[in-house]
Amino acid sequence: MTAGPGLLVIGEVVTDIVARHTGPLAPDTDTPARIAVRPGGAGANAAAWAAHCGADVALLARVGADDAAWHRTALLADGVRPRLRTDHRLPTAVVIALVDTAAERTLVTDSGAAVHLGPDDWDDQLLDGVGHLHLSGYLLFTATGRRLAALAMSRARERGATVSVDPASTGFMTRTGVTVLRDATRGADLLLPNAAEAQLLTGNPEPADAARKLSEDHRTVVVTLGAQGALVARRGAPAVRIPAVPSDAVDTTGAGDAFTGGFLAALLRGAEPAEAAAAGCRTGAQAVATVGARPPGRLPGEQSDALGHWTLGPT
Numbered sequence: 001m002t003a004g005p006g007l008l009v010i011g012e013v014v015t016d017i018v019a020r021h022t023g024p025l026a027p028d029t030d031t032p033a034r035i036a037v038r039p040g041g042a043g044a045n046a047a048a049w050a051a052h053c054g055a056d057v058a059l060l061a062r063v064g065a066d067d068a069a070w071h072r073t074a075l076l077a078d079g080v081r082p083r084l085r086t087d088h089r090l091p092t093a094v095v096i097a098l099v100d101t102a103a104e105r106t107l108v109t110d111s112g113a114a115v116h117l118g119p120d121d122w123d124d125q126l127l128d129g130v131g132h133l134h135l136s137g138y139l140l141f142t143a144t145g146r147r148l149a150a151l152a153m154s155r156a157r158e159r160g161a162t163v164s165v166d167p168a169s170t171g172f173m174t175r176t177g178v179t180v181l182r183d184a185t186r187g188a189d190l191l192l193p194n195a196a197e198a199q200l201l202t203g204n205p206e207p208a209d210a211a212r213k214l215s216e217d218h219r220t221v222v223v224t225l226g227a228q229g230a231l232v233a234r235r236g237a238p239a240v241r242i243p244a245v246p247s248d249a250v251d252t253t254g255a256g257d258a259f260t261g262g263f264l265a266a267l268l269r270g271a272e273p274a275e276a277a278a279a280g281c282r283t284g285a286q287a288v289a290t291v292g293a294r295p296p297g298r299l300p301g302e303q304s305d306a307l308g309h310w311t312l313g314p315t
Contacts, residue, residue: 006056006129007264010152011043011136012114013061013071013084014093018253018291022101038292039074040095041114042168043136045254045293049261049283051079052295055268058083060126062117064091078294085121087113103249103288111138118144119151126152132268133161134260137168140184141176153187164190166260167197174200182217191218192260198223207231208239220273224259224284226252230277242277247285254293259284 021033047059058081063071065088075082093112099105117139127133133156139145153163165188167173173181178201185191191214193201198210198221207223211233214221223231229244262283266276290296 005131005268006058007047007050007132007134007268008058008060008126008130009043009047009050009134009136010060010117010139010148011046011134012041012093012111012117012138013039013044013059013063013075014041014095014114015067015071016040016095016097016253016293018097018099018251020099020251020291025098034291036291038294039071040254040293041093041136042138042166042254042257043134044071044075044080045257046134046136046166046260046264047080048075048078048294049258049287050265051261053262053265053279053283055261055265056129057081058126058130060117060121061085062087062113062121064113067092074294083126085117087116089113090116097251097253099251099253103252105251105253114138115142116144118142118148122148122151122155124155127155127159127161130156130159131161132264133163134264135163135165135188137166137181138172140165140167140181141169141172146180146184149184150187157187162189164188164192164260164264166192166256167201170196170200173197186217188218190220190222192222192224192256192263194224194226194256208233211239222263222273222277222280224256224280226255229281230259232273232277234273240274242274242281245281245285247289249288251291252288255284255287257293258287 016038019033051057060083062085090113093114094110096108097105165185195207202210202213204210211221215233215235221233230242233239259280263276263280266279
């Protein structure tokens with residue numbers, strides 16, 4: 001069976017609690033903050049932004065039973081076809097994002113049901129009509145997740161689909177080990193690290209050099225640089241710098257996921273990697289200008305105040 005135009009994302013669905021505090025965190029007392037409960041997760045966010053950009057997207061993820069319906073509704077509202085596996089023992093993953101006045105965030109993570117996504121959750125029909133498979137790096141931080149990743153990549157190659165991986169988190173990458181992760185991602189055509197992740201994977205502090213080193217294992221490497229834009233390195237060619245799109249940042253949560261979604265949607269439309277990276281910079285700029293990690297205002301019943309604080313959560 002030949003590949004189609006669709007995108008399959010395998011990753012995680014998360015309940016994000018975003019706390020934007022107006023000053024330093026105050027020990028042993030209260031710190032004023034604006035708090036929003038939003039659907040999130042690196043895989044789900046990338047899928048939502050890809051759909052926002054016109055791609056045909058499905059998401060395979062694992063969620064807890066208590067809020068599975070809320071997350072399914074949110075994904076459908078974002079234009080994503082959810083392929084959610086329900087866990088009746090563990091809750092959906094939760095991330096508390098502490099966002100400071102510079103829009104930078106610190107994440108506190110309870111991985112919940114997400115870390116139990118594995119080969120038993122796979123179905124070959126997930127690849128029907130799919131031309132590209134994208135794996136969230138969080139999948140690679142457990143042995144069961146790596147087995148699922150290997151199975152999915154093998155099946156995708158059999159069908160002629162391309163594969164990308166977002167390494168996801170330097171903290172989890174360090175705990176898992178660089179050698180394990182380099183081995184797990186070696187079959188991917190495209191790698192999408194940020195600068196810190198590229199440095200960790202190669203030991204090279206210069207993003208362009210790290211990108212070129214990683215392109216020895218992957219046909220294309222795109223290193224995101226935040227407010228500095230992105231670098232695109234293709235095997236055997238010099239790295240190309242893509243400028244950032246100016247934006248008034250209020251929350252950087254999920255900015256890299258938004259870049260990935262915009263990039264993959266453009267790639268599936270036939271764009272060259274540099275052109276796709278420019279599209280990713282545009283979606284990243286949109287993402288940092290709103291609270292939360294998904295395209296804003298899509299969930300039925302969502303409310304926002306004059307400053308764009310989204311306040312709907314699961315009931």
